[in-house]
């Protein structure tokens with residue numbers, strides 16, 4: 109029995125995916141935090157991959173790295189931003205990670221010779237993990253989002269875990285189904301039938317939704333609320349209308365207006381710790397985001413932009429959100445364009461590069477492999493030579509160092525061993541411990557991952573932005589600036605303004621303000637810690653320099 113009467117909310121998807129189950133789960137969190145509860149959130153991804161680290165971002169979107177280095181789904185980023193909490197690996201699980209653990213225990217005879225079965229042993233392990241994450245955060249309420257859609261073969265085992273938890277803790281578990289109500293263009297009317305089917309599918313695995321969040325293009329009318337109530341066995345005021353919104357950050361305010369927090373408390377037999385949800389800070393953030401004056405135009409230059417129908421903005425979602433938070437901080441509207449770096453690798457690159465004159469800032473985010481690398485280096489050179497604020501993240505930092513080595517330190521053929529391991533001048537080289545791992549083909553979870561400290565040099569942009577001497581940031585990389593080249597690069601004018609405490613690893617490279625308004629590259633991922641209520645200082649500095657460029661045009 110849990111020490112305190114912890115509560116659990118399972119969020120499941122009906123009808124189809126991609127309708128904002130993650131944002132709904134996160135927003136439920138924001139509302140409950142506002143009600144004074146200690147809330148944590150857990151994501152379950154029903155695939156065999158043990159974590160999200162080995163997945164191609166064009167298939168799965170961004171890999172969000174947690175403080176402890178766990179490589180997870182982008183929804184975890186939304187949880188951290190909406191809950192304003194730092195989560196850990198215990199807040200994430202996949203089918204693969206659950207099976208791996210059950211099989212490990214079986215091999216260790218931890219089941220004491222018993223027959224180990226999919227049911228109940230897999231759901232039991234799922235429940236153990238949910239309880240563990242609740243305990244580790246000492247949460248009053250734990251939100252558990254089950255990835256995928258009801259009726260899919262692969263998430264049935266997790267619904268079974270939810271069902272078992274409900275009988276283990278009667279009265280302490282709620283089910284929220286996020287459904288979708290289509291309006292077929294030929295019919296012109298909102299249809300509830302798919303939601304009814306989804307509700308029945310859920311019933312067929314022994315689960316009854318307590319609340320239905322009805323996503324649609326427009327708000328639900330009373331008639332449809334009642335229809336859903338009748339056919340899906342929920343109270344009509346437990347059917348929450350969730351029409352499309354201008355910004356995902358509106359969703360918690362809409363939920364609060366519709367008293368979703370009170371309804372959940374009611375279902376879970378608990379009382380808000382504060383009266384009206386105290387969402388003043390959130391409200392003022394949303395207000396600021398809507399009352400902007402002027403714009404700042406940022407180009408995000410990457411390689412993942414031309415891949416069929418995939419929603420590519422997802423690949424860099426934390427980067428985009430981080431830019432937005434800083435732009436709102438200064439009261440301007442962010443206009444963010446994705447630019448594919450391969451466009452700058454052909455004969456006409458000179459004229460193609462001119463398009464950047466229109467931008468106030470250029471950002472090259474993290475990446476892997478060889479595609480589009482030369483194009484990115486051309487873009488970085490253009491930013492440096494034309495005084496356009498430049499912010500390079502991870503690969504974007506490594507490539508900035510390579511560009512500087514080639515064009516300012518005159519090191520011919522400067523490159524990274526990721527592109528050409530046999531090149532003479534490997535400005536960026538593999539971390540020694542990584543060499544062994546790659547030789548053994550150990551790819552999963554083996555990069556330099558998670559939080560590491562970084563010491564900042566006095567009198568630099570980094571130090572003044574952070575207003576501190578040591579910072580801790582999250583990492584995800586295999587390669588690093590080769591220490592052998594640091595001296596010659598410094599002589600050529602590049603400043604390594606952040607290093608690991610022993611001074612060996614370069615964490616930040618920048619140009620002095622006297623030379624360039626903002627040319628900064630970071631080996632870590634500041635986007636993972638940018639929050640709506642606390643924008644990241646380096647993003648803010650970048651955006652501020654970009655606004656200055658715009659104003660001085």
Ligand code: GLN
Nearest residue numbers: 474475502503585586587
């Ligand atoms: N590919 C580079 C490395 O592994 C950069 C990684 C990244 O940008 N996340 O070091």
